[in-house]
Amino acid sequence: xxxxxxxKLGVHALVWVGGWTHEECREAIKNTVEAGYDLxxxxxxxxxxxxxxxxxxxxxxxxIKAACSLGLSFDADINNEDLEVVKRGxxxxxxxxxxxxxxxxxxxxxxxxxxxxxYSHPATKVSWANAAASLKKLAIxxxxxxxxxxxxxxxxxxxxxxxTIDQAVEMIKxxxxxxxxxxxxxxxxxxxxQDLSSPIINxxxxxxxxxxxxxxxxxxxxxxxxxxELFGALAKINYKGVITFESFSSAIVHPDLSLALAxxxxxxxxxxxxxxxxRKYMVxxxxxxxxx
Amino acid sequence: xxxxxxxKLGVHALVWVGGWTHEECREAIKNTVEAGYDLxxxxxxxxxxxxxxxxxxxxxxxxIKAACSLGLSFDADINNEDLEVVKRGxxxxxxxxxxxxxxxxxxxxxxxxxxxxxYSHPATKVSWANAAASLKKLAIxxxxxxxxxxxxxxxxxxxxxxxTIDQAVEMIKxxxxxxxxxxxxxxxxxxxxQDLSSPIINxxxxxxxxxxxxxxxxxxxxxxxxxxELFGALAKINYKGVITFESFSSAIVHPDLSLALAxxxxxxxxxxxxxxxxRKYMVxxxxxxxxx
Numbered sequence: 001x002x003x004x005x006x007x008k009l010g011v012h013a014l015v016w017v018g019g020w021t022h023e024e025c026r027e028a029i030k031n032t033v034e035a036g037y038d039l040x041x042x043x044x045x046x047x048x049x050x051x052x053x054x055x056x057x058x059x060x061x062x063x064i065k066a067a068c069s070l071g072l073s074f075d076a077d078i079n080n081e082d083l084e085v086v087k088r089g090x091x092x093x094x095x096x097x098x099x100x101x102x103x104x105x106x107x108x109x110x111x112x113x114x115x116x117x118x119y120s121h122p123a124t125k126v127s128w129a130n131a132a133a134s135l136k137k138l139a140i141x142x143x144x145x146x147x148x149x150x151x152x153x154x155x156x157x158x159x160x161x162x163x164t165i166d167q168a169v170e171m172i173k174x175x176x177x178x179x180x181x182x183x184x185x186x187x188x189x190x191x192x193x194q195d196l197s198s199p200i201i202n203x204x205x206x207x208x209x210x211x212x213x214x215x216x217x218x219x220x221x222x223x224x225x226x227x228x229e230l231f232g233a234l235a236k237i238n239y240k241g242v243i244t245f246e247s248f249s250s251a252i253v254h255p256d257l258s259l260a261l262a263x264x265x266x267x268x269x270x271x272x273x274x275x276x277x278x279r280k281y282m283v284x285x286x287x288x289x290x291x292x
Numbered sequence: 293x294x295x296x297x298x299x300k301l302g303v304h305a306l307v308w309v310g311g312w313t314h315e316e317c318r319e320a321i322k323n324t325v326e327a328g329y330d331l332x333x334x335x336x337x338x339x340x341x342x343x344x345x346x347x348x349x350x351x352x353x354x355x356i357k358a359a360c361s362l363g364l365s366f367d368a369d370i371n372n373e374d375l376e377v378v379k380r381g382x383x384x385x386x387x388x389x390x391x392x393x394x395x396x397x398x399x400x401x402x403x404x405x406x407x408x409x410x411y412s413h414p415a416t417k418v419s420w421a422n423a424a425a426s427l428k429k430l431a432i433x434x435x436x437x438x439x440x441x442x443x444x445x446x447x448x449x450x451x452x453x454x455x456t457i458d459q460a461v462e463m464i465k466x467x468x469x470x471x472x473x474x475x476x477x478x479x480x481x482x483x484x485x486q487d488l489s490s491p492i493i494n495x496x497x498x499x500x501x502x503x504x505x506x507x508x509x510x511x512x513x514x515x516x517x518x519x520x521e522l523f524g525a526l527a528k529i530n531y532k533g534v535i536t537f538e539s540f541s542s543a544i545v546h547p548d549l550s551l552a553l554a555x556x557x558x559x560x561x562x563x564x565x566x567x568x569x570x571r572k573y574m575v576x577x578x579x580x581x582x583x584x
């Protein structure tokens with residue numbers, strides 16, 4: 001008996017590799033397919049480090065798609081009052097958009113609205129407005145390429161601008177373009193939201209992408225997230241989009257991302273059984289929540 | 293009918309005031325008593341800003357005790373390989389110890405083992421050993437004053453050294469002094485631990501102080517923490533120590549602490565009903581967990 005799941009399941013590349021050399025690209029995509037996932041999410045913090053042609057060919061060889069995600073850096077940040085800094089942030093977003101188009105993808109998400117890191121001050125009305133204006137340009141450019149833009153609310157230590165789903169929807173309304181969605185992440189929701197279901201249900205039409213991870217960012221199965229509540233909310237809004245598993249351990253180190261995400265502890269060493277188990281865990285919860 | 297609770301209930305001063313002028317000191321202590329709490333926790337990030345004599349007199353006037361807490365700063369940090377930086381961190385800890393003794397307190401806790409903030413690199417064996425050596429000196433000095441030292445595991449964005457209760461116990465074993473305990477905090481446990489009860493039960497004899505807060509650091513009653521699980525674990529280990537409520541909103545701003553803790557959002561504006569409600573919530577859960 002084959003059960004048709006309502007969602008494509010993805011896995012973040014950092015489960016497999018810390019960089020994106022030709023060898024790492026091949027290993028990550030191969031492992032993704034072998035673990036039964038439908039999609040790989042490739043971090044594009046520095047879009048220039050991704051060999052677009054090679055990545056596209058390797059994805060085609062293994063027959064899967066990729067999404068891209070990134071967070072900006074403090075020196076290239078659209079959430080800033082200095083227009084020179086904003087301009088550098090915009091350029092990075094546009095470069096990432098070209099990567100997504102080049103590898104045949106249709107999704108660019110993450111902390112696109114600010115630097116990924118601990119700010120030393122609150123955001124301002126001006127920095128919010130600058131971010132909205134830059135994202136509007138990005139969204140319009142993305143429309144021409146058939147790409148959806150996802151804004152991922154992250155916890156207070158990873159951005160000062162958008163920490164909740166409600167704030168992301170407020171930004172989407174300010175941007176006013178139809179291809180901008182909320183990219184939810186259960187790890188961040190566990191820290192910032194009032195509960196794990198009402199923000200999803202109340203903003204149903206805006207949810208465009210989902211990150212699943214344990215509350216400690218290790219493997220699925222322990223931690224403090226009520227996954228039945230979460231998958232129940234996704235079933236209730238009839239969510240049909242991608243659900244991507246993320247996990248970070250000091251066993252796999254990305255030169256920028258691991259430090260930005262404060263990955264100090266070794267939460268797993270063997271990624272293959274961990275990723276297989278995570279997929280099984282997700283499938284079981286999706287089946288139960290959707291009564292399949 | 294009067295129910296005798298097994299725990300003294302405390303409240304963090306930042307619920308009331310952002311600084312510690314004479315007026316703020318008086319307001320915070322008065323509000324603490326009026327809201328029914330037994331103890332106030334005073335942040336001592338800069339011990340020199342606390343007027344010890346005035347604080348002691350005001351505490352005596354209102355008939356309550358105080359605990360002190362702090363996190364170190366990056367330029368005065370015992371979790372460092374540079375012994376000059378370590379020395380400055382030690383000096384700050386010793387100054388805070390003098391404040392605790394001066395106000396008639398018996399507890400100094402918090403992020404005593406490192407800077408309170410987002411590190412850009414992992415801790416090292418040398419920085420761990422330096423922290424352990426400094427804390428041993430602090431603990432010995434504290435013994436002479438009848439003061440307990442509490443190490444508070446905090447989330448990965450607030451320290452790179454001790455994020456879990458197990459790690460704190462490892463540090464306590466390295467220090468090897470009887471007056472060093474684990475200061476647990478449910479907000480951080482929700483992010484870093486495998487669950488909310490087993491780390492408490494497995495390390496029962498080391499638990500010396502408890503911070504209670506919502507998963508989003510707002511008022512109690514919403515959020516993603518299972519307080520029945522938490523209070524159940526405290527009842528199971530027969531915990532008789534202090535339980536202190538913490539909550540942070542952009543409505544009350546401490547010049548250093550609010551930015552270090554990334555308090556960007558306004559989670560409440562009216563502190564008095566919020567603190568009253570939090571106490572009620574704690575009392576109800578303690579009564580239920582202890583079957584009083």
